[in-house]
Structures are given as structure tokens and as C-alpha cells.
Amino acid sequence: MTAQPRLVGFACRWCSYAGADLAGTSRLEYPASVHLIRVPCSGRVDPAFVIRAFQRGADGVLVAGCHPGDCHYASGNLFARRRFALVKRFLEYLGLEPERFRLEWISAAEGRRFAEVIREMTADLERLGPNRKLREDP
Amino acid sequence: MTDHQAALRDIAAKLLGGGQVATFIGFRAGLDPSRPVPHFVRDASGAGALVINPFCGAGLARHVLEALEDGPVGILVRGCDGLGLERLIADGRVTRERLHLVAVACRGAVDPARARAILGRIPERAEVDAQSVALIAGEERRSVPRDSCLLGRCLSCVDPSPRLADTWLGEPLPSGQRDFEAVTRMERQPAEARYAFWSRQFQRCIRCYACRNVCPACSCRSCSLDDPELQERATGLADQFGFHFTRAYHVAGRCVACGECQRACPMKVPLSLLNEKFLKDIRDLFGVADPHRPSATEPLACYRPDDLESCRGEAR
């Protein structure tokens, strides 16, 4: 297990992905072990993708989208909000660690917020230790 | 229920004879009297093979998909079948006009394996009422509690009668409200106990896909669970968690709680306990009173601007 937890982030291309860019160009510090996957909208993310990320070795998964009211497609993030509320509770129900998953709203202007979320999550994941329950190693 | 057998045969014969339907879906006797099988009657003269009794356990809704290829379908419908058909109609897979629903109220179906274990031999008949079940073989008649021999899904059933009907056999029974008691009990367990419980259940899974194939909400022509990118064939514990997560989530908001998945599971994985968790949370988080009954707007295909922001981050 690497020292730093592996964090996979599904980032909306209209906001959070640009937010991550801003964090980079503003030279804000955040853990380098985050792997961002650009998606057209947080509403595009099937919870099966989240599970897949865990199985393939993620210690934590972040889905990041636009603030309510700001969705490029008007409402994708609001569908995502309902969906991932259920997912989070379901992970807990199965006895998995719901803290490993977060849905966050990060706008294109919130580079600082992006760095903060990544730092927070990484700290949480360090406390939790490596994902063992959902990781499937060949 | 058995009293309606003659009327059912009559109605099926008339529908088929009059050309209103091309197929009538019901049950006929199996090799063993306690295991009737789904049956597809194609002409009026075959209607005499139809049976209806408390051993009729299989859900029939899913079978309309293929039968409709031959023309309009008549079908025997209990509460659970009705919800399944509502699901297929809401999903746009079936048009209401091509179905003739022969409705009957159901007090519960007997699990043939449990009944045989109680009786020590194959039961020939059964009578189910609101309080108990009578199992009958030869001269022997034994009255036992409902929870000792009914299918699990029937014990928590709150929809004995279908909401859609074209013809009624007898009278409908009143419907109730799900209490999600089993889910609540599970939620109260410590996390490690829940993990241990589900690990034990999922480890048994043989990935036969009966749960999916029997499900009226799983009628997609192309399924995520067949996509090797989303669901590998491997059967390690994490793969099994992933499989059951994805199956349950992909019917969340559309599951009608008919319990067919759990009935069909040859490894007795308590799949309803997964589906019901989603139903309960949909009720609690989104204020949907009866989330298992299909409605014009699916709970996950809509939103409210004032959906609790707190349901985003916290697990509870």
C-alpha cells in the first residue's frame, strides 16, 4: 500500500474540473494522489462507476459537480444529489465505509475549495487506512 | 383462491376464443402438485389446463415481454404481478391496451420446500387465510402459522390485490403500507456486523443472474451487469459486493417490491433486504409515501430544488 491514499475524483467539466485547473494554476497545495476523471456532468456518474473505482484500487471516491442552480444542463447535479444520497446510505448499510465517498459542489472559481476538499478527504482516508473491503486485486 | 379456478378457465377460454388475446398467461400443474409452473395458453381448448391455488408462487409479469411478440396477452394478476406490470408499462416496455388483466386477490403463496419440510411429504393442497395456513396431503391436514411456510415476500406483502384490472375474480382485499421493519433491524446492527452479514450472503452468490432475469424492473435490452467494463466475471468478495450493489441500485426507484428476485435466488441471498433499503430511504429522504408503487414521476428521475442538502454529505 502506498503511503498516500488513492483518491479518484469524477469532476464535472463545466465546474469542478476547471476548479481543479484553477487550484493548479494558483499553485495551491493539495495531495498529488488524486486521479481526476472528467465527466460531462455529475449527473453522468453511474454509482457503478464509483464501485468500479473502489474495486480497482481507489481508497476514496469523490464526485464533484456544480452548485445547485448552476448546472450547465440545468438539473443534472440535482439528479446526482438524490442518487448519491441513496448511495452513501447504501454503502453504510452494507457495512462498507461511507466516509470513503463524497459528493461535493465545486465551481470553476473555487480552486481553493477544490484543494481543501482533496486535503480533507485525504486526511479522512489516511485515518481510515487502505480500502480493503471493496478492493479486488487480481 | 382455488374457488376461482373454474371462472379463470372460462374467462381465458373466452378471451382466446374471441381473439381478444393471442396468449393467456397463468399456471398449470407441475410434476409435483406443490409446484405449479407458469403456463402459456394459445387456444381456447387449452384453458382447461389452468390452475390457481396457493402454491402458485412464480411472478408472471415478466413473461408478458416475450408473449406480447405473438399478439395481445391475457394474464392472471395478483398484487405483485400487477405492480410488475405497472413497472413494465411505466418503463415503456409494454402498452396497457395490449393486456387483459384478470385480477385476483392473493393472501400469500406457499413455499413448497418449507411446506414439504413441515409435512414430511409433498403437500397436495393448501388453504391460506389471514391467520394461518392449512397444508393437506391425503387424510392429513395440518394448520400452521403463516410465517412458517409462506414465501418470504408474501409475509411482508401489502398489496394483495392489483391496482390494474380488466376482469375481477372475486373481491379485492385492502392494501397496506410497508413498514420496512427488517431494514430497520439491519440498520441498527453495528457496521462490522452488517459487513459480516452481507459478506456471508454475497459469498454464496453463484452469479446465475436469476435475480435480474426474473425482475420486472430489469428489462433493459442491454444490461450493465453484462458489461465486462462495469462487472467483471470474477467472484471475489469485492466483486460480489459490486454486483449486488449495482443490481440493487439499478432498480432503486423502480423496484416494486414484488420479491421475485429473492424467490428466484437458488442461494437464498436476501435480495429484498437490499431493495427495501432503497425504498425506505426514498420514502424518508424524498417523502415518497409508497415508493414501491409506480407513479408518473420516478423518485430518481425527478428532484426538488429543496431536496435536503444534508442528504448529500452525511451517511446517517
Add this chain to the structure above:
Amino acid sequence: MRLLPSERLAEFRECLAAGGRLYGPVEVDGIVRFEELGGRLPAIEPGNPANSLKSFLHPQTEVVFDFEGGYTDVALRVPGPPAAQAIFGVRPCDAVALERVSRVLLAEPFADESYRQRREMTAILTVACREAGPHCFCRSVGVSPADGRGSDVVLYPADDHYLLEAVTARGLSVLLSAGALLDPAGDEAARAACQSTPVPPVRGLEREDLPARLEAAPYHPHWEELARRCLGCGACTFLCPTCYCFAMFDTVRGTRGRRSRGWDSCQFKDYAMMAGGHDPLPTRASRIRRRFLHKLSRFPAVQGESACVGCGRCAAACPVGLHLAGVLSELEEVLR
């Protein structure tokens, strides 16, 4: 022949467990399955556990090899040999099934090496049947409730003891290792009792012309009728002790990966579909027909015996009652 008094069953179990991992039928969460026995005694009930012996010899999934490397450099690592195991509380039909499957998997020149190794490291301790289970029909397919084929040791139950017979050299060494627990036996009544255990016949199966009649009616409309009822799941095939079909698949994590194989079912819709879309088994009816003809006609044509052993698992498992015995009695009627 040896005699094991019933009260020494737990000691006998300990003796078996000393030789490796020990599995047997146990009831957990309301279902009887072969599982690791631990401190439990095998649940010997009429009929069969839900899963079959193949879980231990031809497992649901297994590693063929692991690999590591990139496009231009790769190293393979083949898993080591399997550990010794014993399965205690098997029914005769299951052991016979193993013998049938072995004819295919061990056929030269390409004997299935991992199956062969597992088979060599596995002791099969069969308990003959004094009572048929609810779905049993072994006698209709040429298997007896006291059948010893495929077993290493057969235990014939009597009221207060078991009569033990070693069928193979491996079985003999098992009995030798448990020698202290066993009495020399005189009375063979227990075996005779099992040999005459009644098992209800299945109409149609006993006809010698069955394969020919099935092959002669490949497009009989009844196959379509069955297809309407069938859900296309793999429960019957995965629980069947003689179904051996498997698929191979790769999984990758970065520079490491694995090629595995796992059960596959001829009832799945992509079973025979080729790249490009051509499918020799395009309909559910064609796949059902394939399964029944393989069991009752095509496997017997090559191996001389039925590929159904009458264990009844398909009858217990099929969500719509579409199982071999039931289908056969339906076909018997429509093909008449």
C-alpha cells in the same frame, strides 16, 4: 468393510480434518450447502445440498495465471498446486457426476491440469441414501442410491452406525488413518438397504429410444413453449454437477493482471455469440434444446452414459419449474 459407530462421527470428522481442509453439507441462513465443516457434523438429509461438488474441483472461478509487465515485456506466474481437501457427506449421484465430468476434463491429450491436480488432492466420502430427497430421480438415469463410482469411501448408514467401504486406494488410506475409530464389520445389511432404497421414476427417462426421439424432433414446437417459460438465467447449469462449461477472462490492475476461468452457462444469451455478431444459438429455444440434448443424447453418444445423474438440483433451483425431470415428462407427452 469397516464399521463406524454413530457416536464416533465427530472423532471421524477430526481425523479427516487432520488431512487437509474438510467440507461437508451444513445449514447456514436457511440453506444447506457444502461449506467448510469446522466443528460441525455434516447435515445428512435426504437429497442434495444446494451447491454441488464441482465447487471444490471445478470452482466458480479460478486463476489460470497471473502476469506482470507491459506491452513489450511480460512474465507469467502459474499458481502452485492445490492443498489436500476432503468432502464428507457427498451423495452418490454427485460422486458419479464427478466421474462423468472427469471423462471430459481429463481427456487426453489436453487433460485439464488444475482439475486433475485438485481431483488427486481430494478425498470424496459419500454417504449412501436410505431415503430419496424430494427431487431425486437417480434410478431413472442409471445411478443407484448406493453407487460407489467416483467416491473414495462410501458410508452406508444404519440406525446406530455406518458401514464404511473403501472404493479407491485413496479411500483405503483414509480408512487406515481412522483405523482406531473403526470396528471390523461383519454385517452388510446397511449396504443392501441402500441398494434397495426406492426412488420414484421419471416418465420418459427410462425409454431407450429417448435420445433418438429427441434428436428426431429438433424443431418441435414444445421447445418454443419451454422457451416462453424459461427466464434464461444460469441457475440450472451452475448448480448442475455435470455442467462443466467455462469461460476465460482477463482482469488488469495497472501493470499486473490475471487470466481466470469461471463457470459459464449455455443458457446465457451471449454464450455462443461470436465477434461480429454471428450466433449459432440465437434463440432461447435453441439454447434450451442444446442443454437437454447435450445431457440426454450428445454426451451419452460420446461417453456412453447420461450426463444427468438425477440429483434434482435443477428442480429445486429453477424459478419457473423448468427442470430436466419435468421437461422430460412433458416431452414424453408431446413426442408420443
Add this chain to the structure above:
Amino acid sequence: MNPLVPQVATIQAIREETPDVRTFTVRPDDGRFPPYRPGQCAMLSLFGVGESMISITSAWSPETALEFSVKRAGRVTSALHQAEPGHKVGVRGPYGNSFPVDRWVGGNLLFVGGGIGLAPLRSVINHCLGRRAEFGRVDIVYGARSPRDLCFRQELFETWPSVAGVGVQVTVDAADAEWRGPVALVPPFLEGLKPEAAGTVAVTCGPPVMIRYTLQALGRLGFPDDRVFTTLELKMQCGVGKCGRCSIGSKYVCIDGPVFSGAELKQLPAEY
């Protein structure tokens, strides 16, 4: 040794035959591959992607590497088309029976191929041309969807026609601006050529529907079933007669085939 574990091999060369067919020259890293006969196949795999049963297009000799002509069709073959020389592949085999060439000695040979179906025929054609003196006339009839889908152009238009007593006839289903040859589907084209059936063995391979109509055409031309051969292709997972996938009747295509005579084919259910 586990028969499901492949030898590691290296792609040495890749030749583009058509827009969707490439021929891969593959040499096992340990330098050894068992001798194989014309018509046999091997399991070719990419690690992390999967395996496909591919017929060996080359004719065996101790020095040559294996050649596989692969049409891009599914997951594995698409990935193979992305591969480059130097990349590692897995190879195991050879599998299956082969063309009973020795029984054909003294006769005329008629090869009828369609599309990528020329790949298995190529190995037996080159094998027979290597023993040219043992056979009479050799005719090769080949067709593809369009001129750009014709495989093995060099052999088709240069090498084979230059051998004495060898005739090559090429047709396409649909012509393009440059094509001046015949335009016809293979089965009617073949029937139009009226090949002499007496003393001739016919060997055909192509897409399933082409095989079906070609067999019928050969029947009408007077070829008896036991002097007609074809090679079948079904989905395979193991290649060694275990996985059940390629079963057809009581035969497995991977070990009892892929080569079947017309007479044998008539004994099998039409599930190919």
C-alpha cells in the same frame, strides 16, 4: 503443464492485408512451437484483453514463425489491431484436426474462399503447392465484399497464378472504379465456372452463409459430400475440448474440427 497457459511470444511483423485484416508474424520467445498441419488453429491472446482462436495461415517449417491473419471483429481482435511489432502476445496450440491432404494425392484441387476465409485455405494451398507434383490441377476461386477487402493480394495475383497448372479466379460482391474483374457472389460465380467434379477435391471456407451456399453449389456441380471439405469457426474459450462453447452435436469444433467433410457436416445439427 496446464494447457490453458500460453507461451509468451513476440509480434515480429504486421502486414496490412485489407482495411480490417492484418497478418501478424509471431515467434514464441522460447523459439519452439510444435509442428502443425494445414488447417490447424492456435489461441492467440493479448494479456489483459483475452484470447481468440485464430487459424494458422502459414505452412509449417522448422524455421518460420507463425502467421495469423486476423480480421478486426471483436474485443480481442480490435486490440490486436492496435498492437505493434515488439509487443508480447500469448500463443498456445496447435489445435484441431487438419485437412486430410495425404488422401487427396493424385487428385485435382479446388479451393473456394470468401473474405477472411482465405486465411485457413492459404496454409493448405501453400502446403499443397509445396508438394506440387503430387496433385493434378489446382484451382483457386476467391471472392470478397469489395476489391479492397481482398486478402493476400501478392499470392493471389502474382505467386499462385505463376505456378504451373494453377488457376486463380477472383470475384467481388461490389466493384469499385478500378475493378475490371467479375462482380458476383462466390457461390453463383463458382457455379458459373463449371469446375470439373470428377477426380477433384473441393475445399471451402468463408462466412457461415457463404459456406452454406457454396456447399449447395458444389452439390449441384456433382461433388460428392465426402470429397468436399470445409473449416468451421465457432466461439471458443479453451480450444482443448473442455469449455463446451464450440460443441456442435456431439462434436467439438476445436478438437474434432475445425475441418469437416460435407458428409460429416450433414450428420451435425445446423448450429454453425
